[in-house]
Structures are given as C-alpha cells and as structure tokens.
Amino acid sequence: MRRWHAEWAWVGGAVLPHVLLEAEGDRFSEVRAGAPAPSDAVRLPGLTLPGFANVHSHAFHRALRGRAQAGRGTFWTWRQRMYAVADRLEPDTYRALATAVFAEMALAGVTAVGEFHYLHHRRDGSPYDDPNAMGRALIDAAADAGVRITLLDACYLRGGFDAPLDGPQIRFGDGTAAAWRDRVAALLDDVPAHATIGAAVHSVRAVPPDEIAAVAAHARAHALPLHVHLSEQAAENTACLAAHGVTPAALLDGADALGPRTVAVHATHLTDADIALLGGTATGACVCPTTERDLADGLGRTGDLAAAGSPLTLGSDQHAVIDLLEEARALELHERLRTRRRGHFTAAELLTALTATGHAALGRPDAGSLTPGATADLVTVALDSVRTAGADPAEAAVYAATAADVTHVVNAGRPVVDDGRHLLVPDVPGALASAIEAVTRPRTEGEERR
Ligand SMILES: [Zn+2]
Numbered sequence: 001m002r003r004w005h006a007e008w009a010w011v012g013g014a015v016l017p018h019v020l021l022e023a024e025g026d027r028f029s030e031v032r033a034g035a036p037a038p039s040d041a042v043r044l045p046g047l048t049l050p051g052f053a054n055v056h057s058h059a060f061h062r063a064l065r066g067r068a069q070a071g072r073g074t075f076w077t078w079r080q081r082m083y084a085v086a087d088r089l090e091p092d093t094y095r096a097l098a099t100a101v102f103a104e105m106a107l108a109g110v111t112a113v114g115e116f117h118y119l120h121h122r123r124d125g126s127p128y129d130d131p132n133a134m135g136r137a138l139i140d141a142a143a144d145a146g147v148r149i150t151l152l153d154a155c156y157l158r159g160g161f162d163a164p165l166d167g168p169q170i171r172f173g174d175g176t177a178a179a180w181r182d183r184v185a186a187l188l189d190d191v192p193a194h195a196t197i198g199a200a201v202h203s204v205r206a207v208p209p210d211e212i213a214a215v216a217a218h219a220r221a222h223a224l225p226l227h228v229h230l231s232e233q234a235a236e237n238t239a240c241l242a243a244h245g246v247t248p249a250a251l252l253d254g255a256d257a258l259g260p261r262t263v264a265v266h267a268t269h270l271t272d273a274d275i276a277l278l279g280g281t282a283t284g285a286c287v288c289p290t291t292e293r294d295l296a297d298g299l300g301r302t303g304d305l306a307a308a309g310s311p312l313t314l315g316s317d318q319h320a321v322i323d324l325l326e327e328a329r330a331l332e333l334h335e336r337l338r339t340r341r342r343g344h345f346t347a348a349e350l351l352t353a354l355t356a357t358g359h360a361a362l363g364r365p366d367a368g369s370l371t372p373g374a375t376a377d378l379v380t381v382a383l384d385s386v387r388t389a390g391a392d393p394a395e396a397a398v399y400a401a402t403a404a405d406v407t408h409v410v411n412a413g414r415p416v417v418d419d420g421r422h423l424l425v426p427d428v429p430g431a432l433a434s435a436i437e438a439v440t441r442p443r444t445e446g447e448e449r450r
Pocket of ligand 1: 056058116229265317
C-alpha cells in the first residue's frame with residue numbers, strides 16, 4: 001500500500017484540507033479529508049488534483065515549436081512544415097521523440113494522452129514488417145515516459161474531397177476502411193495495461209462518407225472511442241458543402257458516427273444545427289485553445305456546445321504549449337473574448353474537463369477523480385511559487401498555476417514526477433533537443449536512399 005498526505009486536495013468538487021490518499025496497486029483504496037498525516041505517508045504540500053487527460057495530441061508536431069510559428073502563412077502553409085517532419089520519422093526516431101514529448105507531458109501533470117495517430121507506413125506507402133510498427137513505437141514511448149496512452153488509430157484515405165493522397169500523405173493511407181480495420185484488429189489482440197486502443201477518422205476531408213460509416217460501425221462493435229477532427233477551418237465547411245451539400249457535422253451524423261463515444265476535435269466553425277446535433281447525441285468536443293490560437297483557427301462556441309449537451313475536454317494538439325492548466329484557463333478566457341462576457345465555466349467545471357471528462361473521452365471512465373476505486377492518479381501543484389503565492393487554493397489551479405508549478409505526479413499508483421523531477425527520463429530537455437535535432441537536420445545521403 002502507498003500513502004500520500006495532501007495539504008489541500010480537490011475531492012468531490014471541493015478543495016478540502018489535510019487529505020489522506022491510500023492506494024492498493026493501481027487504485028485508490030481510501031480518500032479521507034481532515035485526516036492527520038501518518039508517518040509513512042509522502043507529504044504533498046500545495047493542491048493535489050486528479051491526473052490530467054490530454055485528449056488530443058500529435059506527438060511529432062512538438063518538433064515544430066518555435067520553428068514554424070513566427071511570421072505570416074496560414075494553417076495550410078504550417079501543414080507543409082509539419083509534413084516535412086512527418087517525412088523524416090521512422091519507428092526508432094518516432095519512439096525517441098514521443099518518449100521525450102510524453103515525458104514533458106508527465107512533468108506538466110498529464111497521466112493519460114489521446115494520441116491521434118495517422119503516420120502508419122513507410123515513406124513509399126508500403127507497410128512496415130509489422131504494419132503497426134509506428135503505433136507500437138508510440139505505445140512503448142508512453143510506457144517509457146510513465147503516461148497512459150489511448151492510441152487513436154486514424155483512418156486516412158485521401159488528400160481532400162476530390163484529391164488522392166499526395167507526397168508525405170501516402171504514409172497515412174490504408175487504402176480502404178476495411179484494410180484500416182484489419183490493421184487495427186492486430187493491435188487489439190495484444191494491448192498492454194497502460195494502453196487503450198481507439199478509432200479515429202482523420203476528418204471528413206480525408207475519409208469518404210461510406211468509409212466513415214464503416215469505421216464508425218467498427219468502433220461501435222468494439223466499444224472503442226471514436227475521435228474525428230471537425231470544422232477546425234472554415235475552408236473545410238465550404239469544401240464539404242460544395243462536395244456533399246451538408247456541413248461536416250451533418251455528414252458525420254449521416255454516417256452514424258456521432259454519439260457518446262465520439263469526440264469531435266476542435267468543433268470550431270459550427271452552425272446552430274451542428275451544435276444541436278452534437279449536443280443532442282452527447283458527442284464530446286475536445287478544444288485545443290493554444291493550438292487554435294496559434295493556427296488562427298478562430299473561436300469555437302464552447303458555451304453553446306456545453307449547454308447543448310456536449311461534454312467538453314482539452315488537448316494540447318500540436319504542442320506549441322504543453323500546459324493543460326493553460327488550456328483549461330483558455331477555455332473560459334477565449335469564451336470571454338468571443339462573447340465579451342465573463343463567467344461561463346466555473347473552476348470546478350474547467351477541472352472536470354481536464355480530468356474526469358477527459359479520461360472518459362479516452363475510454364477510461366475509471367480515472368480522473370480522487371475517490372476510492374478510481375485509478376490512483378494524482379498531480380500536485382505548488383501554492384508557494386511566484387505565480388501561485390497568495391492565491392485562493394480553489395482558484396489557484398486554473399487561474400494562477402502553470403505547468404511549471406507541478407511538483408508531484410503519480411500514475412496508477414506509481415510515482416512518475418517527484419519534486420519537479422521526472423523519475424524515468426532523467427533529462428527531458430536533453431531528450432527533446434536530441435530527438436528534434438534527429439528529425440529536422442538535413443538528410444544524409446544514406447537516409448535519402450532509404
Ligand atoms: Zn489534431
């Protein structure tokens with residue numbers, strides 16, 4: 001049995017003092033407020049929260065931070081830079097990069113990541129000897145970094161509504177939804193304890209409606225989470241209306257792809273009818289505020305989505321920033337900018353999006369709360385840093401703290417971060433620097449021929 005004693009902890013929707021947490025194996029066995037500290041308990045000064053769920057990630061996009069953000073250009077020119085990195089990745093370099101990125105997430109309090117994975121095949125589009133070599137590299141990377149992973153394996157069949165896969169995109173394609181399904185079936189045969197397999201449709205741009213229906217049917221049959229990029233850019237709506245006469249959300253509905261296990265990622269440019277469809281089917285919406293601002297996507301109608309019935313979650317997506325507290329804060333602050341009104345989401349609602357709702361969206365509803373029986377994840381945030389000193393503990397996490405204030409992380413009963421130090425990856429900045437250098441330096445002649 002392991003024990004922790006938190007100065008403050010977020011339990012049952014309230015911040016309470018002196019909370020004793022006990023775990024047997026990977027589950028909490030007892031959580032009690034107002035308890036004295038036993039001598040064998042690890043002391044957790046500050047505010048202790050459930051582990052954070054980073055619901056939308058493309059680990060390799062981290063290689064573009066501070067390298068593709070300055071200056072002009074559009075979402076689509078950024079995408080060209082991203083494809084250049086995708087073109088460089090192989091299972092070994094991808095595993096090294098993802099391990100470093102997931103370790104950065106662990107330092108920021110993330111205990112589970114939803115990795116939206118579409119880089120499946122060799123540079124010429126042919127499968128690796130193990131057709132899931134890239135997916136397994138990500139699963140191994142998460143283990144090395146002490147983070148659970150939901151591998152959202154994405155079906156990606158075409159370059160646009162009327163365009164074949166082109167250039168680096170040929171690495172993404174399985175040809176048909178049936179071939180995607182057969183490849184994912186092999187992953188489902190052998191899933192390690194820290195991993196969950198989910199399904200994804202890259203977008204309505206990348207998968208035709210009948211193939212979306214096939215992916216959705218497979219996800220339903222196996223009770224897999226189903227994630228899909230939705231209406232991040234207004235151009236997607238325009239092209240979808242021109243090709244099919246309906247919005248992307250209506251197209252997903254027609255393919256029977258909406259529902260409580262589905263998460264629409266971004267959901268930025270929605271009509272009133274789209275919001276009613278998502279809310280009415282209890283389809284989740286994962287917003288990624290730091291990415292959406294960096295890529296000039298626009299502001300989604302998050303308050304309307306929540307009111308309609310869509311559970312909201314958060315992701316750091318392209319990882320221009322890995323700070324889930326900043327994403328949570330931005331959910332409220334971006335809605336203030338959009339509406340010119342304050343007070344859309346309470347601090348407790350923002351923390352719920354970051355924890356319980358997020359883990360459920362990743363297919364793990366047993367995580368995300370400090371309660372007996374739940375997966376024993378916890379994150380402690382310092383209340384005595386220059387950022388948080390003097391703040392009310394109930395508001396400190398979402399209105400004062402940053403990822404730099406995370407001091408302790410426990411994942412399924414196992415300590416991963418202690419006093420701000422990653423226990424499995426000793427030099428996370430060094431690991432990031434060398435992994436990014438390996439995929440951004442000019443190719444050698446030998447690599448060019450490979
Ligand atoms: Zn994405």
